[in-house]
Amino acid sequence: MSGGENAACRAVDTVAAWENVRWRLSWAAMGEIVISERLVEALTADRVRVVVLTGAGISAESGIPTFRSAGGWWKSYRPEDLATPEAFARDPKTVWEWYEHRRRIVGAAKPNSGHYELARWERHFEKFTLITQNVDGLHRRAGSTQPLELHGNIGLSICHRCRQSKENAGLGPDGSIPCCECGGLVRPAVVWFGEPLPPQTLQLAWDASERADAFLSVGTSSIVQPAADLARIAKQAGALLVEINPEETEMSYHFDEVLRGSAGVVLPAIGRRLGIKPDDHSLSDQVTESAGNHED
Numbered sequence: 001m002s003g004g005e006n007a008a009c010r011a012v013d014t015v016a017a018w019e020n021v022r023w024r025l026s027w028a029a030m031g032e033i034v035i036s037e038r039l040v041e042a043l044t045a046d047r048v049r050v051v052v053l054t055g056a057g058i059s060a061e062s063g064i065p066t067f068r069s070a071g072g073w074w075k076s077y078r079p080e081d082l083a084t085p086e087a088f089a090r091d092p093k094t095v096w097e098w099y100e101h102r103r104r105i106v107g108a109a110k111p112n113s114g115h116y117e118l119a120r121w122e123r124h125f126e127k128f129t130l131i132t133q134n135v136d137g138l139h140r141r142a143g144s145t146q147p148l149e150l151h152g153n154i155g156l157s158i159c160h161r162c163r164q165s166k167e168n169a170g171l172g173p174d175g176s177i178p179c180c181e182c183g184g185l186v187r188p189a190v191v192w193f194g195e196p197l198p199p200q201t202l203q204l205a206w207d208a209s210e211r212a213d214a215f216l217s218v219g220t221s222s223i224v225q226p227a228a229d230l231a232r233i234a235k236q237a238g239a240l241l242v243e244i245n246p247e248e249t250e251m252s253y254h255f256d257e258v259l260r261g262s263a264g265v266v267l268p269a270i271g272r273r274l275g276i277k278p279d280d281h282s283l284s285d286q287v288t289e290s291a292g293n294h295e296d
């Protein structure tokens with residue numbers, strides 16, 4: 001095939017690809033989010049099983065950096081230096097310093113309207129599972145009672161050797177690493193690259209995804225396994241797959257519906273379309289200083 005033909009084919013492919021993407025994108029004039037009838041029907045079906053998987057993007061509007069978007073941690077640091085068992089064995093102080101820094105950011109952050117909306121969804125839907133890759137604990141602080149925290153919780157600590165939980169452990173003021181009675185070093189209770197996810201939590205997430213009627217992937221680049229696989233599992237099981245993300249991801253083309261917008265705007269827009277009313281509790285907690293609180 002000649003170069004000219006290649007270019008023509010590419011052009012046709014591009015037009016076809018754009019048309020394909022266009023009908024799935026739910027943009028509206030004036031930046032308003034349009035929720036499709038198909039999504040509304042799916043979410044209002046009798047005894048619908050809804051699964052939501054969240055990633056760092058949902059907490060971006062609370063002022064917590066993501067990993068891979070602009071300003072994300074992995075734009076300035078290498079995961080292999082900070083988020084692996086090898087890095088901890090090599091240089092536990094640097095690893096702890098990074099996590100202490102992140103703990104301070106998380107401690108100063110507040111849940112935003114995306115977190116609060118999902119807490120309402122837990123109360124609204126009879127069958128609802130919230131799965132998160134985030135370690136910031138903001139879903140619980142917004143009122144979600146049972147988020148499946150696939151990657152652990154940055155506020156907690158465990159012994160790296162015997163896995164015993166440790167209360168209030170952290171880097172000493174003199175930079176000393178906290179130690180366990182067993183002699184092991186204490187570390188943040190998060191999952192690092194190369195480590196298995198908590199098996200029970202993963203199993204629950206897997207089971208829920210297999211049974212989902214609607215699976216919403218919110219604020220994740222969908223590239224870290226096994227979390228990214230959950231959408232695929234749900235799709236195989238026949239779920240309607242929805243991506244909520246202001247940016248395209250490598251997985252976008254797998255989704256049935258793509259809502260291009262921030263979680264703090266799109267999730268409440270879906271909630272409003274479904275008639276899920278903000279309750280007093282969540283309203284009172286919704287004021288944060290972040291730009292992402294668009295509850296109205």
Ligand code: OAD
Binds near residue numbers: 058066083224263
């Ligand atoms: P990433 O940083 O990879 O992706 C964040 C996604 O959020 C990007 O696709 C952004 O476009 C999107 N985003 C940014 N702002 C948003 C907003 N306001 N609303 C909605 N979406 C927004 O974060 P994760 O996919 O969560 O694991 O990363 C997965 C895992 O990789 C993390 O749990 C962490 C990381 O390395 C470990 O540390 C083990």
